[in-house]
Amino acid sequence: MINLIPKRVSKFPIEGKNISPDIFAKKSAKEIATLEMWEGNRKLSIGDLFHIKVDNPSSEELTIKIEGNVSTIRNIGFQMSMGQVIVDGDAGMHLGEEMSGGSIIVSGNAGSWAGSQMKGGTIEIKGNAGDYIGAAYRGSTKGMKGGKVIIHGNAGHEAGCYMNDGLIKILGDVGIFAGIHMVNGTILVQGTSQGRAGAQMTNGKIILAGHSEDVMPTFTIDEIKANVKVDGEKIEGPFYRFTGDLADNGKGKLFVSKPKNPYLSSYDKYLED
Amino acid sequence: MTELIAKNGFIYDPLNRINGEKMDICIRDGKIVDSVKDKADVVDASGMIVMPGGIDIHSHIAGGEVDTARLLRPEDHVKDVEVKTALTRSGVGYSLPSTFTTGYRYSRMGYTTVMNPSMAPLQARHTHEELSDTPMIDKATYPLIGDWWFSLEHIRDGLIEENAAHIAWMLKATRGYAIKLVNPGGLEAWGFGRNVHSLDDTVPNFGITPREIIRGLCKVNTLLNLPHTIHLHTNNLGRPGNYVTALESMKCVEDLAREDKPVMHITHIQFCAFKGEDWGNLSSGAEEISHYINNHSHVTLDMGQVVFSDTTTLTADGPFQYGLYHLTGNKWVNHDVETETSGGIVPFRYKRSSAVHATQWSIALEIALLIKDPWKILMTTDHPNGGPFTSYPKIMTWLISKGAREKVLRKINKRARKKSLLPTIDRELSLYELAVVTRAGQAKALGLKDKGHLGVGADADIAIYNINPERADPSKKFEAARQAFTSAAYTIKSGQIVVKNGEIVKPIFGKTYWVDVKTSMPQEVNDDIKKKFREYWTVEYENYPIQEGFLHSSAPLTVKAEV
Numbered sequence: 002m003i004n005l006i007p008k009r010v011s012k013f014p015i016e017g018k019n020i021s022p023d024i025f026a027k028k029s030a031k032e033i034a035t036l037e038m039w040e041g042n043r044k045l046s047i048g049d050l051f052h053i054k055v056d057n058p059s060s061e062e063l064t065i066k067i068e069g070n071v072s073t074i075r076n077i078g079f080q081m082s083m084g085q086v087i088v089d090g091d092a093g094m095h096l097g098e099e100m101s102g103g104s105i106i107v108s109g110n111a112g113s114w115a116g117s118q119m120k121g122g123t124i125e126i127k128g129n130a131g132d133y134i135g136a137a138y139r140g141s142t143k144g145m146k147g148g149k150v151i152i153h154g155n156a157g158h159e160a161g162c163y164m165n166d167g168l169i170k171i172l173g174d175v176g177i178f179a180g181i182h183m184v185n186g187t188i189l190v191q192g193t194s195q196g197r198a199g200a201q202m203t204n205g206k207i208i209l210a211g212h213s214e215d216v217m218p219t220f221t222i223d224e225i226k227a228n229v230k231v232d233g234e235k236i237e238g239p240f241y242r243f244t245g246d247l248a249d250n251g252k253g254k255l256f257v258s259k260p261k262n263p264y265l266s267s268y269d270k271y272l273e274d
Numbered sequence: 275m276t277e278l279i280a281k282n283g284f285i286y287d288p289l290n291r292i293n294g295e296k297m298d299i300c301i302r303d304g305k306i307v308d309s310v311k312d313k314a315d316v317v318d319a320s321g322m323i324v325m326p327g328g329i330d331i332h333s334h335i336a337g338g339e340v341d342t343a344r345l346l347r348p349e350d351h352v353k354d355v356e357v358k359t360a361l362t363r364s365g366v367g368y369s370l371p372s373t374f375t376t377g378y379r380y381s382r383m384g385y386t387t388v389m390n391p392s393m394a395p396l397q398a399r400h401t402h403e404e405l406s407d408t409p410m411i412d413k414a415t416y417p418l419i420g421d422w423w424f425s426l427e428h429i430r431d432g433l434i435e436e437n438a439a440h441i442a443w444m445l446k447a448t449r450g451y452a453i454k455l456v457n458p459g460g461l462e463a464w465g466f467g468r469n470v471h472s473l474d475d476t477v478p479n480f481g482i483t484p485r486e487i488i489r490g491l492c493k494v495n496t497l498l499n500l501p502h503t504i505h506l507h508t509n510n511l512g513r514p515g516n517y518v519t520a521l522e523s524m525k526c527v528e529d530l531a532r533e534d535k536p537v538m539h540i541t542h543i544q545f546c547a548f549k550g551e552d553w554g555n556l557s558s559g560a561e562e563i564s565h566y567i568n569n570h571s572h573v574t575l576d577m578g579q580v581v582f583s584d585t586t587t588l589t590a591d592g593p594f595q596y597g598l599y600h601l602t603g604n605k606w607v608n609h610d611v612e613t614e615t616s617g618g619i620v621p622f623r624y625k626r627s628s629a630v631h632a633t634q635w636s637i638a639l640e641i642a643l644l645i646k647d648p649w650k651i652l653m654t655t656d657h658p659n660g661g662p663f664t665s666y667p668k669i670m671t672w673l674i675s676k677g678a679r680e681k682v683l684r685k686i687n688k689r690a691r692k693k694s695l696l697p698t699i700d701r702e703l704s705l706y707e708l709a710v711v712t713r714a715g716q717a718k719a720l721g722l723k724d725k726g727h728l729g730v731g732a733d734a735d736i737a738i739y740n741i742n743p744e745r746a747d748p749s750k751k752f753e754a755a756r757q758a759f760t761s762a763a764y765t766i767k768s769g770q771i772v773v774k775n776g777e778i779v780k781p782i783f784g785k786t787y788w789v790d791v792k793t794s795m796p797q798e799v800n801d802d803i804k805k806k807f808r809e810y811w812t813v814e815y816e817n818y819p820i821q822e823g824f825l826h827s828s829a830p831l832t833v834k835a836e837v
Contacts, residue, residue: 140347
């Protein structure tokens, strides 16, 4: 385990691409201290920003534990493929971007773009997360391709934008356009959705187990399902199941809770034989 | 007075018929001279090849489309970042590098002159602002005139001389270098949701045909004595079966050729050499095209080589880009530039596994190798349409080495490989011929008399590559050759060493060439045209021309016209 204890709280954005088990592996505390970090336009090293404590550095599954609030540090766990990062506090933007394995656990909140373009591994955020969880880079059509993001609190807008595969589980509420441009994969929202979920989705699955502000008019009703299985877990319904987004010839499946959304009963008449 | 001498290199200077002889090149004040004093700075070029600086006749590096494409593709920037150094600025972009990065990357490959081939006249000011910000290289830009209203009207009314005087004004107003035609007539039609599909289709509202536009502007080009020929992007570009249109376009100006001089340059010929009825049975029209070129001398071509990469297509050919959008489903931009031209942008990935893309890759190389005279075919990728210009070193190795081609052939789509003519072509360009297709031929086609050669009086734009033809055959050691072409040992621009071992050692700014045509006919714009500017353009006539002082370093090329 390598412990990083922040020396101070920074007002400025810090580039933290080097905080990754792949980069820390087989390095001494001294070597780790010299790794580059940029604070705003100033080049620093990890040692300038953190006290570093190393116990048992030879362990196979390397764990990095950040003890404190690092909400201005971006790109923690960038491209990591193994090991574990624990943030005991808040993490900044782009957490676990392009990661392919290992796990990240944040006890507080995380910024936007967590799990953006990730290919594998797990990110668990105990607090809230920002916008664009598991999304594609701006302009790109390749979002999250695998792995899991679990958010215990709320998530912002456009979660899973251009998601290609994998799972995003949001136990709290979600903003607008969850699963926009989604190509494949699964998004589960337990709390309230601000609406427009699945806009321009072509495939994949979105489950809104709480209240949803709306269902896009370009989705068509299929049937009522008693429950949905997500990642081996049975989510109790019943759910209205829609297909869409028809504006993009989509075959995506949108499940919306029936009991939490009584206003959708107007769809019932289309289901009677 | 700065003096420099490049010693003991193997010189490849086709315009002066020097083929690999060991010689010294003397430089004084940015020009090549007979001799220099003993205290001149020495560049040791022993064991290296020395060529004139590379020239690119067709590369979209500036202007409205390029800039809009940059805005469209943040994901292209994030994957290719240049960090600033003590000498160079930072920049981004793989297929659409920012201006400074564009200059640096060309210079590192030993290129010293680049032509920006497509500029909507209305966007000339912006284009020149970007060109002024592009360091290291000399440059010029071609205004799009093939769908210019006044030109179309003149051609309709048979007023070729009046049109010539008007275009002389246009070239001065836009500080342009050559007459560029893109899908002539088609772009005007596209303004009304239509297109033209052959040389004899009628252009709506004008009642003339693409054939008349091409011939009209070809005559104008000759009357104006412009250094370059008309620069044509053919009708039906990018459509199966279009090699017929390309051949028709070449034939339609056959009778306008004087002596043996070219009167037409067809650009990115690969995109207009498709045989077959649809994408399913697409094949190569390289044999027909090269057969024609081998028997005629009034046309020059450039390759438009496809490189397997994630790039961006951008042309003034709006209807073509619309088709490409439907083919790919990618995000896109379509653009109409008032009365002048159109434009379209679609990101595009060329895949080895695609039969169509692999055939396209093969076509350009087939044409380049089947045309016997290297002066008639020039190396380009139509950057960034076929691939970014940074892939030139790769293409050079494909041209000089059968082994390099076979290495790619083994990995491409099976159907395309079966149809490809490349396995039957043994030709490998010599370094001398490579110097023709990458610099000497380009300078000749562009009419740049001081460039593309190393004779006394030429601009001291020189590329030195770490290839020793005495020690190793570059066609066998093509990977080493590719590395050498990627990072020039030295690039000398205007007599100064600007690149050493592939690194910028001296950032400089080049010149912007434009053609100042002296006509005996008045070039004033008449009241009728001024009125039309008021009615149809968003820019007033008075604000339209670019003042010469607006250019960072203006280099007018004065020519005397016949009108």
